[in-house]
Amino acid sequence: MQGPTFAAPRADAILLDFEGERRALAQYEAAGGWAQAKAATGRAFDEIVQELKDSGLRGRGGAGFPTGLKVSFIGKGDRFLVINADESEPGTFKDRELILRNPHALLEGCVILCNAIGAKATYIFIRGEYATEAEVLNAAIEESYAKGYLGKPLSGTSNAVDIYVHRGAGAYICGEETALLSALNGFRGQPTAKPPFPAVSGAWKSPTLLNNVETVATVPYILAMGAQTYQALRTEQTTGTRLMSLSGNVQRPGNYELPVTATYRDLIDGCGGGVAGGRTMKAFIPGGSSAPILMPDMLDTQIAVETTAAAGSMAGSGAVIVIDTRTCMVQFALRVADFYRHESCGKCTPCREGTRWMVELLKRVEAGEATMDEIDLLVELCDRIEGKCLCPLGDACAMPVRSYLKHFRAEFEAHIDAPACPAGPASPFGALYPSLRRTLPVVPA
Amino acid sequence: MAATETNLVTVTFDGRELQVAPGTPLVVAAAEVGIEIPVFCYEPRLGPPIGACRMCLVEVEIGGRAMPKLQAACTMTTQDGMVVRTAATSAPAKEGQDAVLEFLLLNHPLDCPVCDKGGECPLQDLTFRYGPGTSRMTIPKRTYEKPLPISPSVLIDRERCILCYRCTRFSSDVAEDGELVARERGARSVIATFEERPYVGAFSGNVTELCPVGALLPTPYRFKARPWEIVNVPTVCTGCAVGCNTWVTLREGKAERVISRNHPEVDEGWLCDRGRFARHEPLVERLAEPLIRDSSGLHPATWEEATRSTAQRLRHVSALKGAGAVAIVTGGNLTNEEAYGWAAIARSVGARTASGPVAAAGEWERLDPYAARIDDLDRSDLIVVIGDADVADRAGVVDLRIRKARRAGAHLAIVSAGGTILERDAGSFVAAPAGSAAAIVAALAGAGAAPAGVDLADLGARLAVASHPVLVVTDPIAIALIEQLAHTLRLHERGGVLPMPRGANERGARLAGLSGGGDAVLAGLESGEIRAVVLVGLDPTAEWPEAERWHMALAQADHVVTVSAFVNSAVSWSHIVLPQTVDHEREGTVTNLEGRIQRLRPVTKGPSGRSDLVAIAAIAEVLGVPVAPTPAKVYATLAADLTVPLSWSQLNGRAPLPSRGREARAPKKVAAPKAPPAPAAGRFVLVAPRPLFAGPAVERTAALAHQRAPWVMLNHADADALGVAEHDVISVTHAGGTHTGPLRISRRLVAGAVRINWAGAPATGDATVVRS
Numbered sequence A: 001m002q003g004p005t006f007a008a009p010r011a012d013a014i015l016l017d018f019e020g021e022r023r024a025l026a027q028y029e030a031a032g033g034w035a036q037a038k039a040a041t042g043r044a045f046d047e048i049v050q051e052l053k054d055s056g057l058r059g060r061g062g063a064g065f066p067t068g069l070k071v072s073f074i075g076k077g078d079r080f081l082v083i084n085a086d087e088s089e090p091g092t093f094k095d096r097e098l099i100l101r102n103p104h105a106l107l108e109g110c111v112i113l114c115n116a117i118g119a120k121a122t123y124i125f126i127r128g129e130y131a132t133e134a135e136v137l138n139a140a141i142e143e144s145y146a147k148g149y150l151g152k153p154l155s156g157t158s159n160a161v162d163i164y165v166h167r168g169a170g171a172y173i174c175g176e177e178t179a180l181l182s183a184l185n186g187f188r189g190q191p192t193a194k195p196p197f198p199a200v201s202g203a204w205k206s207p208t209l210l211n212n213v214e215t216v217a218t219v220p221y222i223l224a225m226g227a228q229t230y231q232a233l234r235t236e237q238t239t240g241t242r243l244m245s246l247s248g249n250v251q252r253p254g255n256y257e258l259p260v261t262a263t264y265r266d267l268i269d270g271c272g273g274g275v276a277g278g279r280t281m282k283a284f285i286p287g288g289s290s291a292p293i294l295m296p297d298m299l300d301t302q303i304a305v306e307t308t309a310a311a312g313s314m315a316g317s318g319a320v321i322v323i324d325t326r327t328c329m330v331q332f333a334l335r336v337a338d339f340y341r342h343e344s345c346g347k348c349t350p351c352r353e354g355t356r357w358m359v360e361l362l363k364r365v366e367a368g369e370a371t372m373d374e375i376d377l378l379v380e381l382c383d384r385i386e387g388k389c390l391c392p393l394g395d396a397c398a399m400p401v402r403s404y405l406k407h408f409r410a411e412f413e414a415h416i417d418a419p420a421c422p423a424g425p426a427s428p429f430g431a432l433y434p435s436l437r438r439t440l441p442v443v444p445a
Numbered sequence B: 001m002a003a004t005e006t007n008l009v010t011v012t013f014d015g016r017e018l019q020v021a022p023g024t025p026l027v028v029a030a031a032e033v034g035i036e037i038p039v040f041c042y043e044p045r046l047g048p049p050i051g052a053c054r055m056c057l058v059e060v061e062i063g064g065r066a067m068p069k070l071q072a073a074c075t076m077t078t079q080d081g082m083v084v085r086t087a088a089t090s091a092p093a094k095e096g097q098d099a100v101l102e103f104l105l106l107n108h109p110l111d112c113p114v115c116d117k118g119g120e121c122p123l124q125d126l127t128f129r130y131g132p133g134t135s136r137m138t139i140p141k142r143t144y145e146k147p148l149p150i151s152p153s154v155l156i157d158r159e160r161c162i163l164c165y166r167c168t169r170f171s172s173d174v175a176e177d178g179e180l181v182a183r184e185r186g187a188r189s190v191i192a193t194f195e196e197r198p199y200v201g202a203f204s205g206n207v208t209e210l211c212p213v214g215a216l217l218p219t220p221y222r223f224k225a226r227p228w229e230i231v232n233v234p235t236v237c238t239g240c241a242v243g244c245n246t247w248v249t250l251r252e253g254k255a256e257r258v259i260s261r262n263h264p265e266v267d268e269g270w271l272c273d274r275g276r277f278a279r280h281e282p283l284v285e286r287l288a289e290p291l292i293r294d295s296s297g298l299h300p301a302t303w304e305e306a307t308r309s310t311a312q313r314l315r316h317v318s319a320l321k322g323a324g325a326v327a328i329v330t331g332g333n334l335t336n337e338e339a340y341g342w343a344a345i346a347r348s349v350g351a352r353t354a355s356g357p358v359a360a361a362g363e364w365e366r367l368d369p370y371a372a373r374i375d376d377l378d379r380s381d382l383i384v385v386i387g388d389a390d391v392a393d394r395a396g397v398v399d400l401r402i403r404k405a406r407r408a409g410a411h412l413a414i415v416s417a418g419g420t421i422l423e424r425d426a427g428s429f430v431a432a433p434a435g436s437a438a439a440i441v442a443a444l445a446g447a448g449a450a451p452a453g454v455d456l457a458d459l460g461a462r463l464a465v466a467s468h469p470v471l472v473v474t475d476p477i478a479i480a481l482i483e484q485l486a487h488t489l490r491l492h493e494r495g496g497v498l499p500m501p502r503g504a505n506e507r508g509a510r511l512a513g514l515s516g517g518g519d520a521v522l523a524g525l526e527s528g529e530i531r532a533v534v535l536v537g538l539d540p541t542a543e544w545p546e547a548e549r550w551h552m553a554l555a556q557a558d559h560v561v562t563v564s565a566f567v568n569s570a571v572s573w574s575h576i577v578l579p580q581t582v583d584h585e586r587e588g589t590v591t592n593l594e595g596r597i598q599r600l601r602p603v604t605k606g607p608s609g610r611s612d613l614v615a616i617a618a619i620a621e622v623l624g625v626p627v628a629p630t631p632a633k634v635y636a637t638l639a640a641d642l643t644v645p646l647s648w649s650q651l652n653g654r655a656p657l658p659s660r661g662r663e664a665r666a667p668k669k670v671a672a673p674k675a676p677p678a679p680a681a682g683r684f685v686l687v688a689p690r691p692l693f694a695g696p697a698v699e700r701t702a703a704l705a706h707q708r709a710p711w712v713m714l715n716h717a718d719a720d721a722l723g724v725a726e727h728d729v730i731s732v733t734h735a736g737g738t739h740t741g742p743l744r745i746s747r748r749l750v751a752g753a754v755r756i757n758w759a760g761a762p763a764t765g766d767a768t769v770v771r772s
């Protein structure tokens, strides 16, 4: 079987600035790797926090929270570092490539942060389906123990760091930080009310710093080039590069590392070669399936956090999904809502009940059984879920569906009393819900 | 924690300003200004709020800035300057509330007309007060098979469940049994038992009260009554000496259900399954009329005949044989007033008395200067439990209170032969030989050596420094020994001892005048000194140690008068049998393990239709001693005699526990206890403390049959040596009989011991263990 091919890096790439597959320890060291972990042992907590603040680094897990500020919040006591490698937001597969190709950047980032906060252990919580990735990580961890980067203190510190890989059991919600920590602590993977925040009570109920894979893997590079250099590549509120996962109806799907100043057009047309098969773009999703949809007129938006927000959506996990004009938006909405219904943890009422209701209503629309009232009800359902749940998963279902209804309401209405889905068999999602395909009523002979 | 003026913050709810301690949940603070924020999942007794149901959404403004989203008023706490708008004044909050109720009802079957919860259902009530009148649902409802038993006493209807997680939190965070769990996720989430095994924890029934809908219902109450045709009578459980406050649900003259009447100082709203479920089934084998024996056997008699005959026989024996020829014996299964009446009778005929099997193990008043209250556990930093019996078996819900204290940071230290439930969660566990509680207590008091191989250094060090240690001794050892330890540890100055009497009103009976132990009475019967004996609510051949000796001794007595609710083995050699009432039929007071006097109210009438006190008064009258036939009058005399500072009417509602003097006197010197004899080769030391689920009422309750299923516990090494495995059926033969049940293997039960849940007469000594 042919292995995956990886896009050639751009000149300004940082995290994946090399070609080819996995970078082994020797190659990583040859490229200057692990030097920062050694150099940083002499630096005080405050200094590292300041460096991170100066770099302008924002979390890459979805919320875009300033990393330096988050590190500064860590509470007193036995501290832990937890890496969020649950990567389950539909369309997102960047952490996976990072782990497969540059695992030592993540491990070095872990050691730097652990030494800074005085944590003795890192838990990497990786989604259960990432079996190969967990193996690669474990192999890299073994290499690092053998070389003395892990398990004993680096010179200049008395802190020895251990890294454990913990495989999830297949739940999207375990990417949410409090659910992840519940699962890690041996409980049901469900979010918990905040406060207490992980910074106060996380792994083993101790103060915990929890960051995304990409966020932490960036840290050694920031220390290597200096915060000033890193942040020079910036928009107003976002700095550096992002790994963008491009998928959907696009010519060349894959991960592309782009500076945050790049636009969605740069990604989709420049890197991805435009819409597959020369077809026409209907809309695109800028930051994972929970992000509201954007119309093609927004393609020149920069991929940064604040620019994407200004365009009416969110940069989220950096997963861009291209939708071409063949796609039935009711089917698309159904597919997205059904994902969140399936992944709702069931703890809070609006998400648990609302997502199920939404899916059932969307099925009725697709099947031509719905009334106009029910389309209004769908919008109201979004209102009744959004902002009322315990964690953001409920919103993650309501926000995108609301955006589809806003931009494509006519398409929803066209389903009412239509003998068949107006998009016809060409719609890529039609095959997912064959039972909803209507056939013309059989007229008795 | 009382907030002082200075650390209060100002919060506004719907325009009403309030000074309140910072960090108070908004739902609680709002209630202080009379604003109801409806809740489903919020229940502070289950631990920190979880914010799951979202029923309590409110708009919050802090420092003039509105928070972007609605906030859950159960998890959000008060901060200075906070402005809160509930659904009453805020359109977004109202929308939130409407949304949640609509979502909750979406899949709810709305089968209120056939639901036992209907009429006392929070979902029904809140929907009525706040909810939508109609449903906009056009999709099919979620359905499940229903109802399903989660245990022999609790049924689940998953369609009605609103997934508030109260029940699973009770199981994991209060009872800590982990037996009730949520399975699946999202809209397919269901409440289930761990690996489909029945929920057999001793406190499972509490989930039926916690459930805010009709999803978890007590099986015995299914389809029994509707809320508008019942009366809930406030009374107290007499299943054990905790004295949990209860409501007994009365319908058409029958007690159909027991629920909690939450006394925060006693039970915090929990009941054990014995208190909740025992006595619900038809009370078979109840004695309905007095019986008198003639040469042809026992025959029905009138009350007049039976009470007169009793009095005459007691007087006759005492006149003929002198003081001490009569004995009046109880196990604590009677009210203070009844005990007072019997004590008056005893005095008039010079009778010996007993309120427990062993005199030395019943001198509870010795502990008075050191006595802890149940809620001392909440303040304790160290809880020491010594003994082979589980706390739950001695004092039901105290187990839950100890767990709560441990979760709050108290260190729980257990010294026992092992195999108890509580020890699984202890902070430290010291394995001690079976039956060595007395030796341990003496050793800690510096009055003897610790049993070989038992290291008490760590425990001693903890006891020395603890600021509020609470000591619990679960085995029946000499109280003077405990007193000595309490005195050594100066527990009159810090913490205290929680007494663990075995009879529900053993303390009260003793104080009312029935002091003394069964051991002396047994000896008196055997020597022939005692010729007449009255057994009040007690069958010593079934409930007390030395059953065989009691059996023989009673057979020799000239007159045996049994006061009993049920036909028991003592009845068969009694000369006179007086029917007794049981818990829900009694009026009077009982004294719990703390010494708290609480009121029992009659809910139903016993089959004999007569109160026990009336019969006692009739006997007393013949003997020429005045005993009033009404509990209130007797209580007044009793309270004056004992200088109890509470009047009858002050015992209404939740009874207080007046503080007592804590002046310690020099304790009585007691000889260091003898070590229990080692078993003969090839035999095992028997560990068989009386289980919580034992006794006539439990035996007659079908819903508790599973709790009585026998089991046998061995140490893993002993099991290996015997070549037996978990679940193998094992027979244990001891002096009291043979006990056969599936094997449970324990790593903590000491080697050489066998633990059984033997509900028969207390058995000690050694035993043989074989695979059957």
Ligand SMILES: Cc1cc2nc3c(=O)[nH]c(=O)nc-3n(C[C@H](O)[C@H](O)[C@H](O)COP(=O)(O)O)c2cc1C
Residues within 6 Å of the ligand: A058, A059, A060, A061, A062, A063, A064, A065, A070, A084, A085, A086, A087, A088, A089, A172, A173, A174, A175, A176, A177, A178, A210, A211, A212, A213, A215, A216, A391, A392, A393, A396
């Ligand atoms: C439903 C849900 C799923 C999430 N999944 C992930 C995920 O798979 N990976 C991730 O890094 N963050 C995920 N997050 C965000 C995390 O909660 C958290 O904000 C993030 O890991 C913090 O790391 P960062 O500051 O480095 O971004 C998710 C959040 C939500 C609400």
Ligand code: SF4
Residues within 6 Å of the ligand: A173, A190, A191, A343, A344, A345, A346, A347, A348, A349, A351, A352, A389, A390, A391, A392, A393, A394, A395
């Ligand atoms: S929003 Fe959904 S996923 Fe999050 S806690 Fe509520 S039910 Fe669980």
Ligand code: SF4
Residues within 6 Å of the ligand: B160, B161, B162, B163, B164, B165, B166, B167, B168, B191, B210, B211, B212, B213, B215, B216
């Ligand atoms: S069964 Fe009752 S208590 Fe348990 S989650 Fe459902 S509604 Fe709540």
Ligand code: SF4
Residues within 6 Å of the ligand: B237, B238, B239, B240, B241, B242, B243, B244, B267, B270, B271, B272, B273, B274, B275, B276, B395, B396, B397, B398
């Ligand atoms: S703990 Fe004792 S008093 Fe309380 S319900 Fe159980 S048996 Fe009754």
Ligand code: FES
Residues within 6 Å of the ligand: B038, B039, B040, B041, B042, B050, B051, B052, B053, B054, B055, B056, B057, B072, B073, B074, B075
């Ligand atoms: S009562 Fe506040 S979320 Fe349930």
